[in-house]
Amino acid sequence: MAIVYKCRHCSQEIGKLDQQMVDSSMLGLDQLSSEDKRDMISYEANGDITIKSICESCEESLGSHPQYHELDYFIQ
Template sequence: MAIVYKCRHCGQEIGKLDQQMLDTSMLGLDQLSSADKRDMISYETNGDVQIKSICESCEESLGNHPQYHELDYFIQ
């Protein structure tokens, strides 16, 4: 089982942790609301846990173009 962080905007893999046991409190996932958990965390058929986040490039783009926050997807 792996914990895979992917950018919610461009789909780039940000990082991957190979773990046999998942401690959500160590990752801070227990601090998320139920709605945020549903939006950010998915469980893959191979047992991996995928967490949607934002990569540095997309974060920079949002910082430079705040109007992009209004869009569901700003990467075409």
């Protein structure tokens, strides 16, 4: 089982933790609301957990172009 962090905008893999057991509170997932958990966390068929976040490039783009916040996806 791995925990994979991917950018919600460009789908680039940001990081990966290869762990057999992970406490969700260690990752801060217990701090998320139920709605945020549904939006950000997905469980894959192979047992991996994917967490949607934002990469540095997309964060820079959003900082330079605040109107992109209105869009679900701004990378075409």
